[in-house]
Amino acid sequence: MQDHSDHQPSPAAEPNGASVDTFVEHRRLLFGTAYNLLGSVADAEDILQEAWLKWDSVDHGSVAHPKAYLVRTVTNLALNRLTSARAKRETYIGPWLPEPLVTAPNAAEETEMADTVSTAMLVVLETLSPTERAVFVLREVFGFSHADIGGFLDRPEATVRQIARRARSHVQARRPRFDADDAARSEITEKFIAACHGGDLNALMALLAPDVTLWNDGGGIVTAARRPLYGPDHVARWLLGVMAKPTSADVRLEPAVVNGEASIVGVVGDYRIGALTYDIHEGRIENIRFQVNPEKLGGIQETGDPTS
Structure with missing residues (x-):
């Protein structure tokens, strides 16, 4: 898999070894910050490129705290892009979902990338204002102090505390329910795959919660359901219908x-054409998010698109 968190600075900047080393030291944190703020692997990579250019051109002697400087830079670049991205989503075709990111099975043992939030949480974060999202991510995901965040955003610490409290309350009210441990989740995943491959409608329906909802993001580029699907029967029949199409052979x-x-x-072959994430509550699957927009699949590839 391409490790998006290990994005390298421009080769043109290699002569400045100290500059490169400092950026590389913090790049996982910087990528995680940008990705959690934007929900986009491609945009996060662009932000890292922009941040690198700013870092490489600054007088490093005037930067007392490089980590804080870099996080501040990435945060503000991401906030600018988030504002423009939300305007574009008003004309987005069908449901909008964040870009999925394949992470290592032992991601919990990694440092900053262990804090990459779930797809479900990224959807919830979309309901926050850009500033609320930045404060929540920096505070709740990466553990920065209110004072640090105030410095990043040019806001008084007291104001940041108020924003953090409001954002936390908002997220808690909308946080998806889930109660499955890793072993249970893996078992349900295996049964789901078997039911889909076997075309077993009853087995698939048995895995779905009574109030299951499926969102499918094709971005108007590939065929996808343009409205959410509701209920075990509707969702299961749609999924098996997709699997039964000649194009899905x-x-x-x-x-x-x-x-x-x-x-x-x-x-298909070595190329991943979609990602299906979901919540599990009381032993059943609910809130299915099916990402098939080819422009949003860079973060799940192992070898890249063989046609590119």
């Missing part, structure tokens, strides 16, 4: 760890 469903959770990817 070569598709394999495989387990993968996406945004730190056991999930499913659709694979």
Whole structure:
């Protein structure tokens, strides 16, 4: 898999070794910050490029705290892009979902990347204002102090505390329910894959919660459901219908760890054509998010698109 968190600075800047080393030291944190703020792997990579250019051109002797400077730079670049991205989503075709990111099975043992939030949480974060999202991510995900965040955003510490409290309350009210441990989640994932491959409607319906909802993001580029699907019967029949299409003959469903959770990817050859993430509550699957927009799949590839 391409490690998006290990994005390298421009080769043109290599002569400045200290500058490169400092940036590389913090790049996982910087990528995680940008990704959690934007929900986009591609945009996060662009932000890192922009941040590198700013860092490489600054007088490093005047920067007392490089880590704080870099996080501040990435945060503000991401906030600018988030504002423009939300305007574009008003004309987005069909449901909008964040870009999935395949993470290592032992992601919990990594440092900053262990804090990459679930796809479900990224959807919840979309309901916050850009400033609320920045404060929540920096405080709740990466553990920065209110004073530090105030410095990043040019806001008084007291104001940041108020924003943090409001954002936390908002997220808690909308946080998806889930109660499955890793072993249970993996078992349900395996049964889901078997039911889809076997075309077993009853087995698939038995895995779905009574209030299951499926969102499918094709971005108007590939065929996808343009409205949410509701209920076990509707969702199961739609999923099996997709699997039964001639164009799906070569598709394999495989387990993968996406945004730190056991999930499913659709694979043709060596190329991953979609990611399916979901919540599990009381032993059943609910809130299914099916990402198939080819422009949003860079974060789940292992070898890249063979046609590129």
